[in-house]
Amino acid sequence: MSRHLDLQARRLQARGEAFYTIGSAGHEGNAAIALALRATDPAFLHYRDAAFFLQRARRVPGQTPLWDMLLSFAASAEDPISGGRHKVLGSKTLCIPPQTSTIASHLPKAMGAAYSLGLWRRLGAGGEWPGDSVVLCSFGDASFNHSTAQGAFNAAAWSAFQAVPMPLIWLCEDNGIGISTPTPEGWVAASMAxxxxxxxxACDxxxxxxxxxxxxxxxRIARSRRQPVFLHMRCVRLxxxxxxxxxxxxxxxxxIEADEARDPLLIGAGLLRRHAGLDREAVAALYHRVRERVARLAEEAVCRPRLEQASQVMASIVPPPRPGRVQPWRGEVSTTPDTLARRLNQALDRLMTRYPHLVLAGEDIGRKGxxxxxxxxxxxRFGxxxxxxTxxxxxxILGLGIGMGQSGLVPILEIQFLAYLHNAEDQLRGEAATLSFFSCGQYTNPMVVRIAGLGYQKGFGGHFHNDNAIAVLRDIPGLLVACPANGADAVGLLQEAVRLADEEQRVVVMIEPIALYHRRDLLEEGDGGWCFPDPGAEYRLAPGELGRWGDGRELAIVTYGNGVHLSRQAAARLQAEGIALRIIDLRWLTAIDHDAVFAAVADCARVLIVDECRRTGSVSEELMTALVERGLPGERLARLTAEDSFIPLARAATVTLPSVEGIVAHVRALLAR
Known part of the structure; x- marks a missing residue:
């Protein structure tokens, strides 16, 4: 069945009727691995694992795997897993989450899924899969060398070395070549044995x-000992x-001829002759019956409907909602004003109490805090x-969160600095944000990612700890990005982010301004103007909900994060000059309600956008465009942004960024037009 699907895919592609032909020919032995597992064991599959998929489907009543896969080849909107968005091996019923292009990016989340099985046991509850499940994750010998794969192997081994349960089978399907580059003989075994x-x-x-x-x-080892196994399967690529x-x-x-002589179908036919009593004619008859069946189904599949409109394509970017699992809050709420960091700490404590399935993970977040x-x-407090x-x-860290989210947990992950995200951002772009899209919302990985970032730190930094590059997050479809400017907003945004993850299964990133974590004052030392009381357990700031300070109509400043604090300082100077202004805090840097922004500034004579991120690819570009599209004359608009530069060390650390003096100067120049 697997082989004829490969052959049929090439025939259909030649006719312009199929669109993906990375086949499984030579790897069909993974059907025997499917037979060794339970149909409820989650499997993160390599793109050459059609035989595994077909064998698992045989063990679950009511499945039509040939038809389903042919619909996928034809990019039909009726494809039951991706809805025609991609050729993937996936099925909710078969516990096979879809993987789009398995160049090792799925290995970290498989590790996270395996970790979550033990975690659910400790929580005394059940997740998406049975508690005694084993996670299978397959990949090729070329992907084995990818840094993402090596990181996942290391994380699994690091955990298992400390007796952390990790029921995981890494299946390396070693055909000896990656596209055209040979894998050194013995390399995989020498690296892992x-x-x-x-x-x-190892197996043949x-x-x-x-x-x-x-x-x-x-x-047996993975299930009984709860330890990771590296299963090295030697095969051939045809x-x-x-x-x-x-x-x-x-x-x-x-x-090529030598590889063809090692065809597993030929070797399998020999096994059938010796052990099952089938002769040449019986094997040949079976082969031709399957070929005819696949060809007949293929002609039907290519006639099924395909995606035609953007709305159809985009329908599964946002996951479907589900019932929330929050518990009522009966504790006290602090009315004493405090800093952003302190407010976040109290909100996390409260959220951990209200959501028993919420888990925090990150470097140094436990003992050190x-x-x-x-x-x-x-x-x-919570263990x-x-x-x-981590x-x-x-x-x-991100893979751990994706796997935990798929298992039914709600993880809050911490990335220590925004610059540290960039070596791992594909886990958000290529994995976390695409799972709902490529599974028609059947699979999701809700999560919240807290990232300490942006500039203006004193006494510490350089570009590795002061980073104002957020464009990579803002262009990921479906990803939500929040940025608080003060402690009260931080509580509202974090509590909404957890609700979005729990009830709407969203992936939310919150960028927390490091320079404002412990900021207490606004205008002068000791004024406590940047400390805020706890707004309470039910306080949430929904995507697009704006903050506002002041009612002046001469000028509106639109900003976020550190820009709010700087603009409030600048406003004190400008108001002393008789300038009446207002400040609009975006709070959310994606899913911006541009109609609300326009309504908030339309009655002002001038509008200044203060954007602490780089001029190119910044949120200010989107804001300027949206305001002009809604009828605000361009001559009434201006923007002040950071330069297109990395951030240096020492006293020069803020010279490329917006400043109070810069805001004041831009306001004066804009009003003088």
Whole structure:
């Protein structure tokens, strides 16, 4: 079945009826691995695992895997997993979350899913999968070398080495070549055979019996010992990398012929003759019956409806809602004004109490309480299993969160500095934000990511700790980005972010201005003007909800984050000059309600946008465009942004950023027009 799907995909592509031809030819031995697992064991599959998918479907009544996969080949809107958005191997019923292009980016979340199985046990509850499940994650020998894969192996081994439950099988399908680049003979085995914390097993993927025997042992170890296993399956790649790959351009004919002689279907036929009593004619008849069946179904599949409108394509970017799981709050609320960091700490404490399935994870957040003390004492109160000190690897932290979110938990992850995100941002772009899109909302990974960032730190920094590059987050479809300017707003945004994750299954990032964490004063030392009382357990600031200070009509400043604090300081000077103004705080840097922004500034003579992020690709570009589109004359508008520069060290750390003096000067110049 798997082989004829490969062949049919190429025929359909030649006719312009199919659009993806990375096939499974040579890897069909993974069907024996599917037989060794339960149908409820979550499987994060390599794109060459059609035989695994088909074998698992045989164990669940009512499945039509050939038809489903052909709909996927044809990009039909009736494809039951992606709705025609991509050719993926996935099924909610079969516990197979879809992976789009498995160049190792799915390994960290598989590790996170395995970790979550043990965590659910400690929480005394059940998640998306049975508590004694084993997670399978498959990939190729070329992807094995990707830094993302190596990070995931390390995170799993690091955890298992400390006796943390990690029921996980890494399945490396080693065909000896990555597109055109050979894998050094013995490299994978030499790298993994003696790896601490991971059991290494090897099988011959061309021999179904050997593969099944070794896979059963891998499953036994993972399920009974709750430890990770690296299952090294040797196989062969037939037909090249994909339909467009002419492997004769880089492989000699002798190598291609030798690979064809190792065809697992030929070897499997031999096993059937020896052990099942089938003769040549019976095997050939089976082969041709399947070919005819696949061809017949293919002709029907290519006639099924396809996506035609943008609204259809985008329908699953935002996940579907689900019932919330919040518990009522009966504790006290502090009316004493305090800092942003302190307000966040109290909000996290309250959220952990109200959401028993909420988990915190990040570097140094437990014993130390975070670099800036935001998570102090939370681990002591809620335990190390709910406030998790992770290893130093942002890819693994985000992957851990994605896997936990898929399992039914709501993780809040901490990235120590915004600059640290950039080596791991594909976990948000390519994995977290796409899962609902490529599964028609059947699979989700709700999560909240807290990131300490932006500029204006004193006595610490350089570009690695003062980073104002947020464009990479703002252009990810479906991702929500919030940025508080004060403690009260931080509480409202964080509580809304957790509600969005829990009830609407969203991925939310909150960028927290480091320079405002412990800021107490506004205009002069000791005034306490930047400390705020706790707004309460039910206070939430929804996406698009604006903040406002002042009612002046001469000028409106639109800003966020540090810009709000700077603009309030500038406003004191400007008001002393008789200038009446107002300040609009965006709070949310995506899903901006531009109609609300326009309404908030339309009656002002002038509008200044203060944007602490870089001029190119900044939120100010979007704001300027939206205001002009809604009829605000361009001559009434101006913007003050950071320069297109990295942030230096020492006294020069703020010279490329907006300042109080710069805001005052821009306001004067704008009013003088």
């Amino acid at each position: 003696a790896r601490p914390g991971i059991h290494y097993l 993927g061309l021999d179904l019996l050997d593969t099944w025997r070794v896979a059963r042992e891998a499953v 037909f090249g990398h994909a339909g467009s790959d002419a492997q004769q351009a880089y492989l000699p004919a002798s190598r 975070g670099v800036y003390g935001v998570t102090q004492k939370l681990q002591a 190390g299993h709910r406030v998790i000190d 290893l130093l690897d942002e890819q693994s």
